[in-house]
Amino acid sequence: MRHLKLLTAGESHGPGLTAILEGLPMGLKVKTGKINEQLARRQEGYGRGGRMKIESDSVQITGGLRLGVTLGSPLSLWVVNRDHDNWTRSMSPEPVRGSNPRPVTQPRPGHADLPGYQKTGTEDIRNILERASARETAARVAAGGVCRLLLAELGIGIFSHVLSIGGVKARPDYSDLTALAAAAGQNDLHVADEAACKRMKRTIKSVWGDGDTLGGIAEVIVEGLPAGLGHYAHWDRRLDSRLGGSVLSIPAVKGVEVGPAFENAHMRGSRVMDEIILDKAAAKKGNSRFKRNTNRAGGLEGGMTNGQPLIVRGAMKPIATLSSPLASVDIKTGQTVKACKERSDCTAVAAMGVIMESMIALVLTDTILEEFRSETMKDLKSAWRAYKRQVNRR
Amino acid sequence: MRHLKLLTAGESHGPGLTAILEGLPMGLKVKTGKINEQLARRQEGYGRGGRMKIESDSVQITGGLRLGVTLGSPLSLWVVNRDHDNWTRSMSPEPVRGSNPRPVTQPRPGHADLPGYQKTGTEDIRNILERASARETAARVAAGGVCRLLLAELGIGIFSHVLSIGGVKARPDYSDLTALAAAAGQNDLHVADEAACKRMKRTIKSVWGDGDTLGGIAEVIVEGLPAGLGHYAHWDRRLDSRLGGSVLSIPAVKGVEVGPAFENAHMRGSRVMDEIILDKAAAKKGNSRFKRNTNRAGGLEGGMTNGQPLIVRGAMKPIATLSSPLASVDIKTGQTVKACKERSDCTAVAAMGVIMESMIALVLTDTILEEFRSETMKDLKSAWRAYKRQVNRR
């Protein structure tokens, strides 16, 4: 990120997660309840394992907020790990008396376990897996939750929905994005196609029974972005790169596309480009005279928003911790073994969508704070309104 | 990037392109001929337009190199735009006498033209398109060419091949990557499947005749990477993110995946994870005792290399400048028009593969220089060898 700075800390079974978000304006109202809603969305979904039942995340803000309003100073967020109570000895930050906890030595394929061991030579793979765990993303959802509030004040809305799980595909209706968002909110898999949702649950149930896992594809849609955010003039300022890179930083996400990019790659240019249409009616009402009837670009052209909804899809591999574990090799004994188990989920595509929303909210907020005067929310809103008027006049 | 810094400058029809690459070790031998080979690879391919015939790029190094060896100081690279001779008046950096050049006012769908205008209000879209042009990537290929030389000294090889153009798919043989690379080098489309290559050319010819354009998918493969490069401990240090973000910074690339990520998303975990196999024979020879029989992870686990070939695919949309232009709106007159034309290609997927190689070479070099002592190439090679031995013993 260029203006905002985000650091997160905390292990999966340590005392909790900390995030510091530096660079916010003064004057943003932050209701922690609103952030907790996002944390709850991240935890839900058919196919989630036991931990989700143990704990319900909530955030505490310890810096940067006064009387519910940001100060413009760094915001510090704390999400306690309720599960830590079961791990006080093994995951104590401070030394403990007695012998060391039993080390994890049987790396799981698909995880950081083996390359992390090979990188560091640690004798206990827990020293790797505790931080490589997707638990860390709760801190990002908390920080992203703050950004969502900021974006909301600018009229920008973000939601996600699940396009496929385990090969079962949804066929959502894109003709009305508000309805699409509502439909996705009506089930715990965030699928905007009720029939597909049911089929997905059946598939999950069956695969779960086999001790196996599933991945899938989720799509984030952002509405309310004016044209011209982001930049074309330098490679590291293009929004495709910044957004895509942020989505690929989510554990288990290995593919990303802006709009239907892999499909577009097989088509002719005349079918892919979103033609520029004159919209006299809109112009008369003071809105932009430029219109598109299609959105195959996913809302980005030349590394910038083009005024259409932003559409980003992420491909998540199946959860790498299987309850019927795969073949592995013990790093200590050198014997062929089954990989270790950590309590885990069968699938978490809906959660991945929520985390994608959070990363995208962070990157968009970063871009907006970078491009507009943003000492205070008042400054920002005033600059934002002026820009939107400007764009509409052009 | 975290250790290396890369800035590029220069417009498509300006005097030339400049790149500065800061952070290289002292002592790397740089043959400019080797960089020119990469620049030539970027220019080739059936389906390229007239400009490729006008000019054959070559690089001049003006700083950071002495007697053919890097000094450890910033490297400055200059690639002249031979086409500038035809644009001396319109694209002069200095003011010119007489009236201004005729402005471009008819934005092309799919380009930076319209959002760039909406962002800045410029009266001449040439002020946007000259820098948003893919010409800029020649500077990246030059800088990436230097990184390739460094990687080669560490035993790391990079190549790319084209998987599909305009919906025509290649079926390359992955059983021998050396042979695959060689096959891809034998035609100007970089397709490691001769029959598919011919079909692609037929398709290109036909579409070109229609004044239309095509996109496609290219894949970069990197061999020689030991396990453990990159990091799992913080979101912005994961290699998936850094590599994917860099690929998405290439104009017209809108999708990226590490390994067959979109396919993996539809499968069960037990079919996707690359099981960890004990390789006693390798261990006896002093190589790593851990083996994988599959590589669905594309060489990355937990944001780190896992010792397998790195595999990254990029999806390129069709070229956005059509010789049978699409509908647009003139920004000055407000009339419905056809989009302007700039001299352009019908398709450039092979070139995109070369640019992907360059970006990936830059990111991998960045990661290696960050992680290993690299004041001099001697330092780096010694640290590299020691690490490879260490990994093999683990």
Added chain:
Amino acid sequence: MRHLKLLTAGESHGPGLTAILEGLPMGLKVKTGKINEQLARRQEGYGRGGRMKIESDSVQITGGLRLGVTLGSPLSLWVVNRDHDNWTRSMSPEPVRGSNPRPVTQPRPGHADLPGYQKTGTEDIRNILERASARETAARVAAGGVCRLLLAELGIGIFSHVLSIGGVKARPDYSDLTALAAAAGQNDLHVADEAACKRMKRTIKSVWGDGDTLGGIAEVIVEGLPAGLGHYAHWDRRLDSRLGGSVLSIPAVKGVEVGPAFENAHMRGSRVMDEIILDKAAAKKGNSRFKRNTNRAGGLEGGMTNGQPLIVRGAMKPIATLSSPLASVDIKTGQTVKACKERSDCTAVAAMGVIMESMIALVLTDTILEEFRSETMKDLKSAWRAYKRQVNRR
């Protein structure tokens, strides 16, 4: 910083201070008691006000540490503000019932109060001063305390001593730096000249009685640095810049010099340069054959360490909060008033020295982690020893 990332958060009277330090190696033993010693040193010193009596800082590590050893993941540090108990209503992060706390409207000259108000238009200067307060530096001392432990494992020691307070100058004996450090440790003003220390206390007492304040100069000395850390090849990599910039980031520090730079500026080159002497005896013992008999460069040449002790001085202005307040203007009423009072100190030069040590420890750790392989402390120590041998052979 280039490799390490440090964010801090927390207001002066908020719940506490948070720091996240990203980029540490795995395997560093961290005793929180050692960090608390530094926090205590930051709080001591004749001339400190009431708050220092209320609270004795201690750190809690909530992430990045397991069983007393770093994991290589981001370290999160928490220092509770004990004084917050007296401010739960006015400084609550969450909204409170009832009317808002009474705003601060009378800016103190020399503080962020007035420019912060002018920047943001806030109606309550407390929204500025809570974060602009030097309380924030406790978080830096905690983070720097971790770095000191790392540096100590490499044989690098850091201390500071006070050169002057309120115009009273110490004349410490530099012939034995160990003795100098010990002498500075024997009084709470950290002055390595007992007689001067007494005179300083008398001056402080008298000025304090007048409701006035004092500044002074402290000097940090770092021993154990081999030649060649830092870089000459790019402006933002020079250690003078990185160290000096970090010292100037401390509130109230407005001047910095490496060695006696302002004095050197008045002398001839032949008197300032530290001549390079052949030290045959050292060479025989396997130490560096190059020696200097003087250290007017303060240990840095060409932006790099030169093997001599590093010497950095900071000039602190008097504390800006006076108990006999200065003239001001009420931002609400527009009337001429006396500036507001916050509980404050008469002088805090010894504390400033400790904070300087912390910032310098952070920058040096950053430089070392950037330049040497540092996945684990074992890697780092091994690379460090190899480099020291190399330097001695050159």
Added chain:
Amino acid sequence: MRHLKLLTAGESHGPGLTAILEGLPMGLKVKTGKINEQLARRQEGYGRGGRMKIESDSVQITGGLRLGVTLGSPLSLWVVNRDHDNWTRSMSPEPVRGSNPRPVTQPRPGHADLPGYQKTGTEDIRNILERASARETAARVAAGGVCRLLLAELGIGIFSHVLSIGGVKARPDYSDLTALAAAAGQNDLHVADEAACKRMKRTIKSVWGDGDTLGGIAEVIVEGLPAGLGHYAHWDRRLDSRLGGSVLSIPAVKGVEVGPAFENAHMRGSRVMDEIILDKAAAKKGNSRFKRNTNRAGGLEGGMTNGQPLIVRGAMKPIATLSSPLASVDIKTGQTVKACKERSDCTAVAAMGVIMESMIALVLTDTILEEFRSETMKDLKSAWRAYKRQVNRR
């Protein structure tokens, strides 16, 4: 820097210097003649050696500028080294036939020579000194020259004057800064005290005759900055740090202070703080109602500008290359020798002042572009005017 990115490249006797400055707005008029004026100012001054007579620097802009106006894309600047003609063999970027040039093996005290050798083990110290040379600052002056033009459009003026050379101190009259600037412009040492200037020249002449060198102190003054630029909320955003760090990145500058910081450190708070005065007359005219009668803070409070002139001083050590060389040790033979000579100056304090101006112009531009909307100069000027009005109303 946070918004702007600056890389420079090029060796002292290589083909030339390159700079890329990324992040400028579209629409800034750049006259290269204006930049050349600054390059000329950097080269002048009694006490400069032969090279200044050989060459007169001029800049060529090869990217980011069209018809004399910035495009908002990265600006590339090229300053040819006319002296390279005398070094084509020894400093050729490409390999040359025949034997290698004779290596430099006798390090100069006070330079990067010895620590650079110790860091890298190079056999030819020229591989270090060519980039460590102050020649590189010409690229910064060129880039800073562009920033000065931008600042000028916002009503911000920068100048420097020399306060002392070789112990001879100027006593300039600060009552009228315009007159001070004019006086400093009337001699080639940039001393705003004609009598002191003459004494300095006599001193230089005498010391030069001895084969010795001198340093000194220069002061940069910036007028036209409104209150509230910079930030108090995070350590790395404070302007004292950013400005001071940038000044300390200039070769040979080892000390820096904002206002008379070292003097302030010896005084009482009541004498140092600039009291806040109600200025009813100014308020009536629409200017700020807050006034200061003193400026001991040097224009910065709480890491922000406070509306007063910004005053930054740098302390330069004497030039480290003496024509009567100091003692050294040959790195190859291990013999005690005299240090090598490179053609050099006796003193260059006036030039250092110009380079300080450039670095400060870069940092201030960076801060302003970061804080205000700055896609185009029109955007920036409009946001700037609005902010100045706002500050005046507060």
